[in-house]
Amino acid sequence: MALNLVMLGPPGAGKGTQAKTLAAARGIPHISTGEMLREAVAAGTDIGLRAKAVMEKGQLVSDEIIVGVVRERLAKADARGGFLLDGFPRTVPQANGLDAILARFGLTLDRVVAIEVSEETVISRNTGRWVCPKDGTVYQVKTAPPKRAGLCDLDGTPLVQRPDDQEPQIRQRLREYHQKTDPLKDHYRGKGLLLEVDGSQAADQVYASIVSALRSAAGGR
Numbered sequence: 001m002a003l004n005l006v007m008l009g010p011p012g013a014g015k016g017t018q019a020k021t022l023a024a025a026r027g028i029p030h031i032s033t034g035e036m037l038r039e040a041v042a043a044g045t046d047i048g049l050r051a052k053a054v055m056e057k058g059q060l061v062s063d064e065i066i067v068g069v070v071r072e073r074l075a076k077a078d079a080r081g082g083f084l085l086d087g088f089p090r091t092v093p094q095a096n097g098l099d100a101i102l103a104r105f106g107l108t109l110d111r112v113v114a115i116e117v118s119e120e121t122v123i124s125r126n127t128g129r130w131v132c133p134k135d136g137t138v139y140q141v142k143t144a145p146p147k148r149a150g151l152c153d154l155d156g157t158p159l160v161q162r163p164d165d166q167e168p169q170i171r172q173r174l175r176e177y178h179q180k181t182d183p184l185k186d187h188y189r190g191k192g193l194l195l196e197v198d199g200s201q202a203a204d205q206v207y208a209s210i211v212s213a214l215r216s217a218a219g220g221r
């Protein structure tokens with residue numbers, strides 16, 4: 001059965017890692033708006049040029065731009081068999097924009113998974129995150145370090161930090177999250193779609209909690 005999912009969580013909640021694993025296990029596309037924007041910035045497209053400075057400050061790209069990006073992505077045929085949206089919606093207007101997009105395709109959301117972590121965890125996870133610029137592999141200094149310091153395990157490429165993973169930018173991203181994204185939890189709780197998962201555990205335990213929450217929710221319907 002097609003599963004239409006949203007994954008919510010502050011920066012550093014492990015959202016991207018969990019979303020990738022879950023989407024692969026379900027055979028549905030993993031749609032990360034952060035990744036799509038970083039690709040647009042790297043490719044120097046019009047959207048990338050408009051988004052770059054805003055992203056580097058840790059602020060949110062405008063609802064209008066991001067809803068347009070998601071509309072185009074969900075129009076692709078592979079999204080008809082289910083999808084996992086990671087990092088979208090991040091505001092209530094974006095959630096309304098998503099409803100309008102889905103309505104056009106005769107689709108509805110099945111579940112919204114919110115990964116919960118404390119503020120200290122967010123800061124330490126983000127400042128310790130290093131990424132391979134070539135293949136996107138993510139490392140964590142403390143919990144998942146590369147085998148050779150500073151180099152990607154897969155191809156030896158020197159790892160980099162995201163420009164928005166410095167502490168002032170992380171604090172700004174957290175402020176944005178609390179002000180604009182937190183209200184989405186009530187929004188989706190009210191619709192009976194919200195599943196909350198403790199993201200402070202190790203990644204494989206978080207994954208097991210997500211799978212079990214989805215299973216109980218499906219059984220409870």
Ligand code: AMP
Nearest residue numbers: 033034055058059060061066087088090
């Ligand atoms: P992420 O990889 O999800 O942490 O996103 C990185 C950055 O991309 C965010 O800090 C925002 O600047 C931008 N971004 C990603 N998704 C959205 C969204 N749904 N709305 C606004 N900005 C976004």
